[in-house]
Amino acid sequence: MAEENIPAELDFESAFKKYTTGMQIILEGAKAETGQTPKEVIWTKNKAKLYHYVPTVEKRFPVPILMVYALINRPYVLDLMPGNSLVEYLVNRGFDVYMLDWGIPGDEDKNLTFENYVLDYIPRAVKKVLRTSHAEEYTLLGYCMGGTMCAMYTALFPGKPLRNLVLLTAPIDFTPDNMGLYGLWTSERYFNPDLIVDAFGNVPGEFVDTGNRMAKPVTNYVGSYVTMWDRIMQGKSMDTWLAMNKWVNDGVPFPGEAFRQWIKEFYQQNKLVKGEIKLRGQRVDLSNITCPVLNIAGKKDHICTLPQAEATMSLISSRDKEFFVLDAGHVGLLTGSDAKKGLWPKIQTWLEPRSKE
Amino acid sequence: MSDEANNQKSMDPTELWKQWYETSTKAWSNALDQGKETHVDPYGLYQSWLKSAGEIQEQVKTSPSGMIDPKEAWQQWFDTTTGIWRKTAEVGGDPLGFTTQWIDMMEDARARMQAEGSFPADPFTFFKQWYDATSEMWSKVVGDIIGTEKFVEAAGHFLESYTSFYRTFRRSSEEYFRNLQLPTRSDLARVAELVVNLEVKVDSVEDAFEDFKEGQQGAIREIGTVLDGRLDQVESKLEVLPVALKRIEELKGLSTRLDQVESKLDRVLSALEKLEGKKRSEPARSTSTSRPKTRKQAS
Numbered sequence: 001m002a003e004e005n006i007p008a009e010l011d012f013e014s015a016f017k018k019y020t021t022g023m024q025i026i027l028e029g030a031k032a033e034t035g036q037t038p039k040e041v042i043w044t045k046n047k048a049k050l051y052h053y054v055p056t057v058e059k060r061f062p063v064p065i066l067m068v069y070a071l072i073n074r075p076y077v078l079d080l081m082p083g084n085s086l087v088e089y090l091v092n093r094g095f096d097v098y099m100l101d102w103g104i105p106g107d108e109d110k111n112l113t114f115e116n117y118v119l120d121y122i123p124r125a126v127k128k129v130l131r132t133s134h135a136e137e138y139t140l141l142g143y144c145m146g147g148t149m150c151a152m153y154t155a156l157f158p159g160k161p162l163r164n165l166v167l168l169t170a171p172i173d174f175t176p177d178n179m180g181l182y183g184l185w186t187s188e189r190y191f192n193p194d195l196i197v198d199a200f201g202n203v204p205g206e207f208v209d210t211g212n213r214m215a216k217p218v219t220n221y222v223g224s225y226v227t228m229w230d231r232i233m234q235g236k237s238m239d240t241w242l243a244m245n246k247w248v249n250d251g252v253p254f255p256g257e258a259f260r261q262w263i264k265e266f267y268q269q270n271k272l273v274k275g276e277i278k279l280r281g282q283r284v285d286l287s288n289i290t291c292p293v294l295n296i297a298g299k300k301d302h303i304c305t306l307p308q309a310e311a312t313m314s315l316i317s318s319r320d321k322e323f324f325v326l327d328a329g330h331v332g333l334l335t336g337s338d339a340k341k342g343l344w345p346k347i348q349t350w351l352e353p354r355s356k357e
Numbered sequence: 358m359s360d361e362a363n364n365q366k367s368m369d370p371t372e373l374w375k376q377w378y379e380t381s382t383k384a385w386s387n388a389l390d391q392g393k394e395t396h397v398d399p400y401g402l403y404q405s406w407l408k409s410a411g412e413i414q415e416q417v418k419t420s421p422s423g424m425i426d427p428k429e430a431w432q433q434w435f436d437t438t439t440g441i442w443r444k445t446a447e448v449g450g451d452p453l454g455f456t457t458q459w460i461d462m463m464e465d466a467r468a469r470m471q472a473e474g475s476f477p478a479d480p481f482t483f484f485k486q487w488y489d490a491t492s493e494m495w496s497k498v499v500g501d502i503i504g505t506e507k508f509v510e511a512a513g514h515f516l517e518s519y520t521s522f523y524r525t526f527r528r529s530s531e532e533y534f535r536n537l538q539l540p541t542r543s544d545l546a547r548v549a550e551l552v553v554n555l556e557v558k559v560d561s562v563e564d565a566f567e568d569f570k571e572g573q574q575g576a577i578r579e580i581g582t583v584l585d586g587r588l589d590q591v592e593s594k595l596e597v598l599p600v601a602l603k604r605i606e607e608l609k610g611l612s613t614r615l616d617q618v619e620s621k622l623d624r625v626l627s628a629l630e631k632l633e634g635k636k637r638s639e640p641a642r643s644t645s646t647s648r649p650k651t652r653k654q655a656s
Contacts (some may be wrong), residue, residue: 045560046553107546108553120557124564131567181504190506190513199520199527201546214503218496226488229481 018232025228030245035076037088039099043128047103050125052132053091060094061355063163064133066125067099070145071117071258072208074250075101078143080335081243089344095351098129102252110201110256114149115279117258122153130161137163139351144169144304144330145262151286151312152277158288164354165318166294166347169330171304172286173311174270180302181215186267193263197256205251213248215302220248240336247331273311286312292320294350296343300329322350435467458498466490 043050067087069075078099079087090097100121105112129138138161142150147170154165176183185191196203213220224245231238254262265271277284293316297309306325313323326333326342333343442456442463469490502508534541 046556106549107542108549110546124560127564127567131571181500184504184506184509185512187509190509191516192513195517195520199523216496217499217503218492222488222495223492226485226492230485233481 018235021238022229022232025242025245026225029249030242032081032239032242032246034081034243034246035079036082037079037085037091042098042132043125045121045124046109047105048121048125049101049103050128051099051101052129053087053097053099055094055096056092057094059096061096061352062133062135062357063137063139063355064096064098064129064135065090065139065141065166065351066129067097068122068125068140068142068146068150069100069102070143071102071105072145072205072251072254074247074252075099077247077331077334080247081239084240084243084335084339086334086339086344086347089340090348093348095348095355096133096135098125098132100125104252105202105255107201110197112255113257114152114261118149118153118156118279119282122149123157126161135161137161139164139166139355141166141347142168142170143334145171148172148266148272151289152272152279152284154291155284155286155288156279156282158290162291164292164294164351165289166296166351167309167312168296168343169298169301169304169309169333170295170312171266171308172315173273173308174267175273175307178305178307178311179267180305182267182303185211186263188268191263193260197260201256202253203256203259205253208254209249209251212303224248244331244335273315286315287317289316290318292354293318294322294324294347296324296326296333296346298326298328298330298333300327301333303330320354435463439463458501462491462494462498465494 038054038056039051040054041049042052067075067078069078079085082088087097087099102117102121126138126140130136140150140154140162142148142165147167150165151167151170151172154162176187179186196207200207228238228241228245231241265277269276271277272284272286275283275285275287293312295309295312297304297306299306301309310323313321324346326338328338328342333339439460442460466487531541531543
């Protein structure tokens with residue numbers, strides 16, 4: 001081996017450097033430049049921001065895409081880093097892309113509910129998108145809880161100007177048996193969200209992150225760092241690992257009242273599939289959805305399991321609907337080489353014919 | 358503030374934290390150890406690691422060369438760690454069966470790593486090998502534990518105790534700082550809420566204004582469309598005019614030509630008249646003939 005010829009001091013120096021790199025990551029946290037696709041903020045409300053990604057090529061499709069993310073994480077996982085970004089991929093293919101970033105809620109936002117998000121924020125963002133792009137129709141793309149919110153919004157405002165709905169790992173059916181560990185953990189018998197909301201106001205980001213990581217504790221708490229050391233020792237690129245690790249540890253607080261609603265009405269009472277969710281008195285009936293729908297889920301997803309996402313297909317009335325399953329987890333589905341071959345081209349090819357005049 | 362909150366006496370938050378730490382660790386320990394008051398480290402993990410690490414350090418110290426054989430060190434580490442945990446499990450410190458499963462897994466991992474060959478000298482390679490050998494089993498063990506009602510129940514108790522303390526601590530702190538006439542986090546949140554509400558109102562105005570602007574633009578567009586249609590009509594009418602003018606000009610031409618024809622006819626008539634006059638004066642001067650009228654005269 002080549003390493004055998006390296007003088008001992010140099011080898012030691014290299015090992016020490018690697019060790020320092022690893023320890024620095026562990027002690028200071030992962031640092032990475034994320035969300036770099038050029039964008040401009042075209043609207044703000046409270047902490048929310050609406051981004052318009054600067055086109056890099058001539059616009060090929062008149063129907064813009066509005067991406068809506070979950071309330072509990074940062075949305076830059078959709079625009080992780082150059083060459084590993086769904087947003088960049090779509091922009092480079094002539095789509096006009098927008099993203100709604102909910103921002104980081106403060107104590108003053110503890111009373112925000114799904115009513116506020118679905119009935120106040122999303123409609124305003126939609127208007128802004130249509131005005132900015134001078135379009136008459138748009139595509140709504142929701143990821144995770146953002147997908148659930150998009151489905152509710154579509155059910156309440158069906159028809160024009162919404163042209164297409166894309167749901168990425170969006171939980172709809174919260175039947176305990178379909179939810180894996182979450183079914184037990186969020187059971188009314190053992191988990192009372194009132195305790196947390198009353199104590200903290202907003203639910204701390206670390207609490208939500210821990211809940212998600214505990215679903216696969218060995219992989220998330222140990223495996224991730226084994227991969228890190230392995231990559232460092234082998235001299236492999238750390239960019240993607242750092243970006244992902246930064247994202248995993250960058251959870252945002254869950255607005256208290258929205259959390260209470262999310263746990264009680266969705267997880268514990270499964271009201272959405274029963275058509276019992278009411279937002280400001282308006283019943284959310286998913287059968288009102290008639291637009292073309294692309295519903296994507298991951299086989300290894302433990303946050304939104306396959307049956308949770310699949311249930312959408314039987315609840316909506318759309319004739320043009322497709323359920324697409326990838327052999328990936330909740331986040332792995334979005335980034336990395338598998339996403340480049342699987343998810344991104346799928347969204348592109350599905351949207352292209354449905355985004356023309 | 359609620360009555361409950363008012364009942365909370367203000368006290369030094371650090372004292373409160375100290376009290377909570379002691380009671381909550383005890384609560385965890387009790388919950389997992391079926392009420393027995395044992396040590397703060399319920400699984401004995403921490404102590405086991407410390408002890409085995411200490412023993413290896415001792416060996417290095419006593420070794421004449423200051424070094425030890427890595428294989429021997431790892432063996433020793435395995436033996437001491439599993440030995441201590443086995444003892445812990447025997448004295449009843451394993452209510453969830455966690456320790457027993459962990460020991461089995463350790464033994465299995467050791468057997469697998471021994472079967473693969475020599476133990477690595479550097480800790481990173483060992484760590485990787487250890488993880489590869491145990492992660493699957495480890496995941497299953499942990500999954501089995503965290504997926505039990507017993508675990509969730511214990512976690513529920515802990516959550517209850519923690520949130521209850523946190524609420525008390527928060528209220529007490531609020532009261533403490535209020536007594537010191539210092540603004541608290543909730544005071545700031547209230548101000549921020551007012552700002553947010555104001556922003557929401559501004560946003561509604563902006564929205565209404567944009568709607569109005571859009572509506573106005575729509576109306577202007579509509580008026581433009583109507584005017585456009587009417588202009589088209591005027592234009593089409595104007596387009597008829599040149600045709601009509603052309604026709605008038607054509608009629609004018611006909612009239613000129615008729616005049617020419619008439620003047621020719623006049624000339625012919627006057628010639629005829631002259632001729633007739635001559636005829637009358639010579640052979641038939643007695644008979645008179647009526648003179649035909651010209652077109653001009655007739656009209």
